[in-house]
Amino acid sequence: MQAFFRIPRLLCAVALMAALSAQAQVLDKVVAVVNKDVVTQSELNTRQQLITSQLKRKGTALPSAAQLRSQVLERLIMERIQLQQAEAVGIRVDESMLDRAVGRIAEDNKMDMAAFRKAVADEGFSWEQFREQIRTEITLAQLREREVDSRIDITNAELEAALNNQDNNAMASSEFQLAHILLRAPEGATPEQWKAVTRRAEDVLALIKQGEDFSKVAATYSNAQDAMQGGMLDWRPFRRLPEIFAERLTGMKKGDVSPILRSPVGLHIFKFVDMREAAQTKTEIEQTHARHILLRASDTMSEAEAVRRLSDLRDRIRNGADFGEIAKANSSDLSAVKGGDLGWISPGDTVPDFERAMNALKPGEVSDVVQSPFGWHLIQVIQRRKMDVTEERRKFEVRKALRDRKSDESYEDWLRQLRDTAYVEIKPEDY
Structure with a gap:
């Protein structure tokens, strides 16, 4: 996940925890079969208890106890269904992956591991519970990547249309913060089912118009995954907003609430919370013009022999032999016909081992023998230059925003399908 795992601060990680340290023991019973x-x-x-604490910290008015129980239970059910799906497709988060993830969270909080463990304990959580919930978050993120994100594609035509729209839309340079409510419709909903969802949406919108706090209404009624955060979306550029929201924003003012909007997954209501101008910055990168000689181990050449031959070639080049001619005669790479010339290389274009060695060279210098996953290299830097890649960066960001928008829409639809095809039995409270 784009970095698939995002927990930038300790409190965010804590907010994701599904289990607090054991408190008053109660006779356990089944509340739902999944x-x-x-x-x-x-x-x-x-x-x-955790959700109640979160809402209080944010100053969000609490739903009634019965409504909160229903919302929290639905989220536990959805989490359980996804974990079952992850197990079915073979997703596993081993201890080493979990250790690295926890280590990144500690680094993000600028703590060593001892201090981080103490901070977790100070919040009232056991270390084992914390680790298991982080394992759950990674598992769900990997599942989404496998089942949804990996299947999203943005065509060049879609990209060009979005770029043209951005050029002609004054709102495209801004970022927006919205809150939303989703009332999900069953997959393949009948007209009667749509009418029932519509009646619920009308009741919800009436509450908001009567002055009920939007975040409380979201926490009470929304079927979206962020309902327990008051339906609040992160700051997003205009092109990253759900399309049905973006189409309605024109003419709205901060604080305005949309009418009921329909999408394939259900009915939506959103609130225009805030907006700000997105920073416009020039993006420059340093490119390197380089060439190389590559030798690979084979049945006729051992690794030691490849290293020895490259060392000899390096000495010849440093004594005045032409790098290009040596590359043509000896390199195993397709670039050999061009004297090993790789053209202009941008950061990230090559594997890390090659890039680190190349970046350490001055123009004209030849490296020592360098190993990479492809074999052994001699590298020569010809020259370097600064390149303005603002437009390329803009295209990258627009493509990413379009992909994220499609992913969010597809994810909601995928969750609905999972829920509709699962066997779920919610037990009566007096069961």
Whole structure:
């Protein structure tokens, strides 16, 4: 995940935790059956306590106890369904991957591991519970990448249309913060089912118009994954907003609430919370014009022999032999016909081992023998230059925004399909 795993601060990681340290023990009971698994009362109590604490910290008015219980239980059910799906497709997060992820969270919080463990304990969580919830978050992120994100593609025609729209849209240079409510419709909903969802949406919109706090209404009624955050979306550029929201923003002012909007997954209501101008910066990179000689081990050449031959070639070049001619006669790479010339190389174009060695050279210098996943190299830097890649960066960001928008829409639809095809039995409270 783009970095698939995003927990930038300790409190964010804590906010994701599904289990608090054990508190008053209660006789556990099943509150929901989810396919082959169950959700227990203690799990529900624990998550509900956590969500209540989050909402209070944010100053969000709390839903009624019954409404909050229903919302929290639905999220536990969705989490359980996704974890079952991850297990079915073979997604596993081993200890080494988990260690690296936890280490990154500690680094983001500028703590060594001892201080980080103490901070987790000070929040009232056991280290084992913290690690297991981080494992869950990584698992769900990998599942989304496999089942949704990897299948998203942006065509060149879509990119060009978005770039043209950005040039002709005054809002395209701004970032927006919205809050939203989703009332999900079943997959393949009948007209009667759509009418029922519409009635619920009308009731929700009426509450908002009567002055009810939007975040409280979202936490009470929304089926979206961010309902327990008051439906608040992160700051997003205009092109990253859901398309049905972006189309309605023109003419709206801060604080305005949209009418009911329909998408394939259900009905939506959003609030225009805030906007700001996106920073416009010039982007420059340093490119390197380089050439190389590559030798690979084979049945007729051992690794030691490849290194020895390259060392001899390096000495000849440093004694005045022409690098290009040596490359034509000896390199195993396709670039040999061009004297090993690789053209202009941007950061990230080559594997890290090659790039590090290349970056350490001054123009005209020849490296020592360098190993990479492709074999052994001699590298020569010809020259360097600064390049303005602002336009390329703009295209990259627009393509990414379009991909993220498609991904979000597809993810909601995928979640709906998972939920609709799962066996879920919610037990009565007096069960």
